[in-house]
Amino acid sequence: MSKRKKRKQLPLPLYDELIKLDQSLFNEEGAWYTPDYIAENMVHTFRYYQRAALRFFHYSQVSQAFRHRNINHVLFHMATGSGKTDLMAGLILYLYQEHGYQNFLFLVNTNGVLNKTIDNLTNKASEKYLYKPQIEIDGERIEIRQVQSFPKNQSKNTIYLKLATVQSVASDIYTQKENAMGEEDYAKHKVVILGDEAHHYSATTKSEKETEQSWESAISTILNAREDNLLLEFTATIDLDNKNIYEKYKDKVIYRYALDRFIQDKYSKNVKRIQSSNADIENMLNVVLLSEYRRRYALDQYGTYIKPVVMFKSQRIDASNEANEKFNEMIETLTADSLREFLARQEQITMEQDSETLAFAHQYYREHDDQLTEIVREIKREFAPTRIINANDTERTGLLEKGQYDALNSLESPTNLYRVIFAVAKLTEGWDVLNLYDIVRLSDDPKVKGTKATTMSEAQLIGRGARYYPFLLNGERSYKRRFEDDSKDSLILETIHYHTINEPQYLKNLVESLNEMNLPTGTDEKNPLLNVKVKRSFKQTDVWKYGKIYYNETVEVSDDYYDSLEKYGVDNKKDIMIPYLFSSQELDYKDREVTGDVTNTHHVAVEFDKRYVNKVMNRISFYHFHNLKKYIPLLKSREQFLGENWLNLYNRTVYAIVPRSMTKDDLRPNEKLKILEAYFMDVAKKIKAGYNKRRGTNKFIGYPIKEYITNYRKRVPNYDTSRILMDTNPQKVQRFEMKEDYFVYDSAIINQTEKQLIDRIGERVNEFKEQYSDVYLIRMDENMHRESAKNHQLKLHQFGYDHNEIRLEGFQPDFILYLKNADFIVQIFIEPKGRDMEEEQWKEDLLLYINEQEAEIMFEDETEDVKIKGVKFYTMNDGRNTIKQIGEIALGRAFKGLSVQEL
The missing domain is CATH 3.40.50.300 (P-loop containing nucleotide triphosphate hydrolases)
Known part of the structure; x- marks a missing residue:
């Protein structure tokens, strides 16, 4: 395959400005996070990039940096399948609650997408409806009402949503029709235009034509009908290489989430x-x-x-x-x-x-x-x-x-x-x-x-x-x-x-x-495993022969502790409420009480017998007894699990939350199965989350390096397309030969961020050697663990009780910087991170917690003076000054050598 010419990434000033603002310590909105009313009223939980997209939009509307500008037209450039409609649904709630918008015009260019979105945003009976059955903000119930035109007199607590093809909206703008919305109708109340598949709306720009009655012109007419009207466009395929499209959108792209990043983040196949x-x-x-x-x-x-x-x-x-x-x-x-x-x-x-x-x-x-x-x-x-x-x-x-x-x-x-x-x-x-x-x-x-x-x-x-x-x-x-x-x-x-x-x-x-x-x-071709070997020169050192790496010990939690479902966070006393409207979706189910008069739903008792329960438990492999026994060690049988001392299913009533038009007699057998399955899936999730055989302690154990740092095999990911991935993406994985003595393996199969970290440590080895006789950087690859049954012990676990998020599973930081002199050993855990930092914040918190709890750390072997340390995530170009932190820990001062700015 011929080598591709690298293409320069075009600057996007608004997006670049928002990135800098998001990273700035002086951003007055820096502590802003996705409001609870979005999480509480939407079926899906926002992913990190959706939270970032909403945060960037929030900055554009309220930050001091933008108050002299009217950011009323923006484009979200996000990958196919990344949840743009979810983001739209969240933005509707945000703009209603924070900025008082009640009128939303959803535009698309095909009836197929239109019908799908009607289900997503307005049809509570649809399996793909994105909101909870009843939207409530600050104790007030909010209604989303689908309309053909926005009413002159607008009701309180109401969001008006007009969903239409761009063809029909443009026709209404240019042709005087009875009951159609013309330009003046979009000037009566402020309106938000949500333009899906927005790449279709720039034909005029792209062709350099001036067509008075184009879709693009119609959308512009609506946007400009009022100064406070907004246009939010969404697309996965904007042609920024077209000079006219680029000029139109370079100051409007507010967030980008490319398809290759979506795939690398593992949200896709x-x-x-x-x-x-x-x-x-x-x-x-x-x-x-x-x-x-x-x-x-x-x-x-x-x-x-x-x-x-x-x-x-x-x-x-x-x-x-x-x-x-x-x-x-x-x-x-x-x-x-x-x-x-x-x-x-x-x-x-x-x-x-x-x-x-x-x-x-x-x-x-x-x-x-x-x-x-x-x-x-x-x-x-x-x-x-x-x-x-x-x-x-x-x-x-x-x-x-x-x-x-x-x-x-x-x-x-x-x-x-x-x-x-x-x-x-x-x-x-x-x-x-x-x-x-x-x-x-x-x-x-x-x-x-x-x-x-x-x-x-x-x-x-x-x-x-x-x-x-x-x-x-x-x-x-x-x-x-x-x-x-x-x-x-x-x-x-x-x-x-x-x-x-x-x-x-x-x-x-x-x-x-x-x-x-x-x-x-x-x-799709044969992709052989490559050998990664410990260097012979390292095996000749005393560090290899006698050295240790340290991880904290875990202790067993007794099976006798798990003597009821309460210990797993499962309530087995109250009646069971299941939102039937979502029972067939692949979503997290949460118990929810229904009190008072609910406008569109009510709850009906679900009548079922043991046949239904057996079918559900057979369908969900978690409830196969050999598996259930792993999580509930005291359990004697599946029948006992259903009994009074455990799930207590037959002594409680199962209610389904259904549309008011339905009665319990309307529930078909397959629907009852779905309702029960939703409940049993939620119980399974809670049991698995609540059961841990081990927890971390403050006692660190030394594991002999020569037994645990071993040869292993790994594949290089086989990609030959995606210019961002191949040319500039810091997560591209390659094999690098590592000849430098400080690196203990002969090669490393790593991404660009990890390679940069290794190089920056290498540039400071001579400074380390001013205080330490032995300086080694050890790559702790997960593949090494797979080839050694005992290497599961090499994980860092939370200890103590001062953690914002309790995670007992532990993790393996990617690198250990091993420093030894005549008096003591310093072991620094380092974790490079390109993305998902928000989702994996608990890992960084644990790394820094180690430093804060130095006085509490104990060692099995007290004969050696060992210091265990952790640092902030290392990011591309060291934007978080992690190298500086390493210097302060290891040397007690800043490095004398190259600074981050000089690199």
């Missing part, structure tokens, strides 16, 4: 490409085998059911329909013998790049040769024509409006059986499928090549498909990846594969498109 020269029919069968292997692997390895969805992407509708017919025929004629023959042929094919994941799948079927007849039977059932959606309209006029649109947007539902989608262009913006695992680019017509426009559309589709699927794992759901990247588990359960045709020009255009989107992908 990984993305891998499988490049094949197979014919379409062979690719189809390969992806069927892979998809079915994913389903079986999840069930066999983790006892969890997932339904992986496959999408076949064509360039032409007639080709897509033809492929659909060929697919049906392929599945219908598949036999155990034909599958054996296919696997044999695939084994003989030498592909330019072997797919590691396909190899796993093929090997599985070869190992289960005696079961192929049953496997083929299941494939025929799973991929039957009744489980295929053809999303091409042609003669099927209005197909997506006749029920299949809803099916496409509920593919994660257990009652939705669709496994395959054939499509050309229907599924773009607004499609929020989470369990899409394979996209197959069909070759269609050899004469039709993938143009740049085509591959950009495909890259955007891949970005949408990369949304993470929060499947159950050990009874828990997570919205972040849980496995080590490129591991077998990760490749099968946390990676979306894009199966491409092996045509040079098409691949060139596709890679360029992926780069433009900053979408990190790589070819």
Whole structure:
């Protein structure tokens, strides 16, 4: 692959100013945090970047630095799938409560996205509704009312939300219609415009035309109808390389959260490409085998059911329909013998790049040769024509409006059986499928090549498909990846594969498109583990032979302590209230009492018998007795768990909070199951969080370096796209040879932030040696722990009781700076951090807590004088002065050598 030319990152003055303001100690709003009324009234908890986006917007509206400016038009440039609609929902509450806005105009350019957003923001009966059933701020109930026009006389405690396509709003502005909102209507009360998929609204700017009646002009008219009207735009794909677009938005981009960062933060699936020269029919069968292997692997390895969805992407509708017919025929004629023959042929094919994941799948079927007849039977059932959606309209006029649109947007539902989608262009913006695992680019017509426009559309589709699927794992759901990247588990359960045709020009255009989107992908190929070895020279030192590294001891918590669910934080006395409206969502459930008159909901008793309870407990692997026993050691049986001394389920009433139109007789059996499942999931979460076999102490144990600092193996992440990742991102991981004596390993597989830390320590080794005879930097890699069963002991745990956040699991700081002289040893824990600092603040708090509690620290071996220290997170370019802190700890003074500013 040819080397890409690095492209300079264009400056964004407003965003850059806000970053500096956020980091400034003199920011009068620096202590501001996301208001409780947002967390209390929204279903999802904001992630760190959503909190930052809201914080930056808050600064722009209230900070002294902006009071001389009217920041009334901003753009949130955030990755597909990163939760822009959640952010909008939070901003609506913020602007209502803090700035008195009651009128919100939501704009989008397609009916599909519009219908989805109506559900998100106004439909309490929808599984995708983003607010709690009853919004309450400062004791006042707030109503969100969907309207076609904003009323002249506005009611107290009411948010008016007009959701419309930009086409209809522009038409109303330019054409005098009865009951339509014209310019003057947007001048009566202050209005916030929320522009989703905002890249569509700059056609005039982009083309350098002046069209009086463009969408862009209509939005501008509404914004300028009042000085205090606001325009908040949201998009994942703004073309800032276009000079006119850049000039329009350079002072309006208020926050950026790029797709590559979204993927690196583990909020999405990984993305891998499988490049094949197979014919379409062979690719189809390969992806069927892979998809079915994913389903079986999840069930066999983790006892969890997932339904992986496959999408076949064509360039032409007639080709897509033809492929659909060929697919049906392929599945219908598949036999155990034909599958054996296919696997044999695939084994003989030498592909330019072997797919590691396909190899796993093929090997599985070869190992289960005696079961192929049953496997083929299941494939025929799973991929039957009744489980295929053809999303091409042609003669099927209005197909997506006749029920299949809803099916496409509920593919994660257990009652939705669709496994395959054939499509050309229907599924773009607004499609929020989470369990899409394979996209197959069909070759269609050899004469039709993938143009740049085509591959950009495909890259955007891949970005949408990369949304993470929060499947159950050990009874828990997570919205972040849980496995080590490129591991077998990760490749099968946390990676979306894009199966491409092996045509040079098409691949060139596709890679360029992926780069433009900053979408990190790589070819799915064999990625060997690399050896990282302890240097021979280090093994000859006394530090290796006799030295120790120190971590605090943990003590066991007796099983007898956990003699009731109260010890886990579970109430087994009160009746159970479950918000049925959210019971089927993959969300955290929280107990909530309903008192007084509730306008739109009431609670009804849920009648069920033991069959329901058994089904729920069988469905959730946490409640399989062998697992339940791990967390409740005193438990004798599942029946005892349900009894009076534990869950006490049958002596309490389960209530569901439902719309007033529903009665208890309206609850169908599957809905009762969902209600009970929501409750049991919450109890499982509390039990796991409340159970810890060990806790940290202030006693530190010395572990012999020669036994614990060992050789290990690690992969280098395999990415070949995303220019931010490849060129400038401080989290890019590479292998570096480490020849310097102070580093104990011969190489390091690390990111740019970690490499910079190592280099800055290296630049000060001579100063350290003025006071210490031995100076070593030790990389504590998690992979080293995986290869040694005893290395789980090398974790730092909280001790004492003065922690803002109690976290008993412990963690392993990435580096230890080991300093020794004739009198004492200093061991400094160092943790480089590129992001997630807010979420992992407890780790930094623990590192600094060690310093504060120096007098309380005890050692098992008192013969050596040892000092245990920790420092603030090290960030890129040492923005937190961590190196200075290291100098003050180790030398008792600032370094005489290079300063941070001189580097």
